[in-house]
Ligand SMILES: CC(=O)N[C@H]1[C@@H](OP(=O)(O)OP(=O)(O)OC[C@H]2O[C@@H](n3ccc(=O)[nH]c3=O)[C@H](O)[C@@H]2O)O[C@H](CO)[C@@H](O)[C@@H]1O
């Protein structure tokens with residue numbers, strides 16, 4: 001297993017290109033199951049999660065070609081020769097549940113393993129299932145799998161009123177509704193940019209959708225969808241992560257492809273903390289010129305609120321802020337596992353239930369630390385960039401799920417960071 005070694009090295013300066021969004025690409029790829037025509041995705045990120053989704057789609061009989069060094073994905077699913085998404089693949093990545101709606105809508109049946117819990121929380125899929133039931137699907141939970149059947153004649157349009165905002169359930173319902181008979185109205189829909197991106201891609205494929213980006217999405221089902229070429233939206237979480245690098249270390253970094261509208265709530269918090277953000281022709285320029293950042297309180301919420309996927313990285317910034325910050329995690333019940341690791345680096349953090357209180361310290365110190373999940377892993381790297389001495393981050397396979405070329409990108413702005421093979425322990 002690899003490790004990443006970071007040495008705190010002062011201000012960072014230069015530019016970092018931002019990739020296409022993992023969380024958008026992982027929902028766009030299953031859209032291929034809705035059509036027998038080719039779907040081409042450009043601006044795809046090169047990540048292990050994308051390879052896992054490729055493996056899953058291939059196991060169902062889809063063809064997926066990775067072109068131009070992985071930045072273009074050519075997908076096609078003429079006939080699916082298998083309608084079972086196997087536990088061995090689904091357990092690796094929760095986004096696998098997104099094949100359920102499309103397979104059911106197109107072919108009328110699907111068997112998909114339940115993804116189970118994961119490190120950051122229980123993460124049930126009941127809302128995905130209820131949405132499909134509302135469209136007439138019969139669901140049976142057996143042996144850890146959802147066995148799903150559409151009524152004769154296919155799924156029917158329905159009013160789906162989600163009790164809480166769910167990104168994944170909105171995506172599954174939206175894809176299924178494109179081929180359902182009649183009109184589907186999704187109320188309390190998620191408004192994330194990844195939902196807007198999915199709706200735009202589906203529309204390019206011939207779907208009739210209105211209201212994406214608002215809480216009510218209306219879909220008029222069509223008989224079939226065609227092929228399309230679609231560019232994956234910028235990864236707002238990778239963007240926010242790299243915006244935090246100069247905020248933590250000082251200096252000035254331009255994040256190429258960045259847009260404030262993807263991250264308005266996050267940008268407001270950075271501004272309040274004393275970080276300057278300027279829109280340029282090429283992206284966002286971020287700098288921290290005057291001394292330490294100030295403490296700010298953060299509550300994670302569905303879009304347009306502060307993203308849960310940036311909470312760990314924001315905590316890394318606040319560890320060295322002047323004053324005390326409170327972070328409240330409202331999406332996932334166990335998403336503070338980075339806190340004890342940051343504490344190993346000298347941070348002063350108290351966690352009580354869904355709240356973490358961070359008392360800013362002057363300086364962090366390098367230490368061996370362990371990545372516990374995707375965003376936790378990058379928060380430790382960010383903290384290491386600002387720490388005195390050497391930080392060794394283990395279990396970086398978490399990082400590979402969501403960050404491409406992290407060492408190259410950070411070295412490009414002057415960071416001292418390298419990836420090494422872990423030395424095996426001796427008896
Ligand atoms: C609203 C939100 O911020 N969603 C995040 C969530 O999307 P993801 O789609 O994974 O999760 P959801 O948006 O579905 O979850 C939101 C909340 O609803 C609950 N829930 C969800 C589905 C369900 O069937 N039943 C249920 O109770 C979840 O446990 C959670 O507390 O994780 C992704 C990866 O970290 C993030 O990119 C998304 O921004």
Ligand SMILES: C=C(OP(=O)(O)O)C(=O)O
Pocket residue numbers: 023093094095309374375402
């Ligand atoms: C937790 C994440 O992904 P997933 O939903 O695939 O676990 C994430 O993107 O931060």
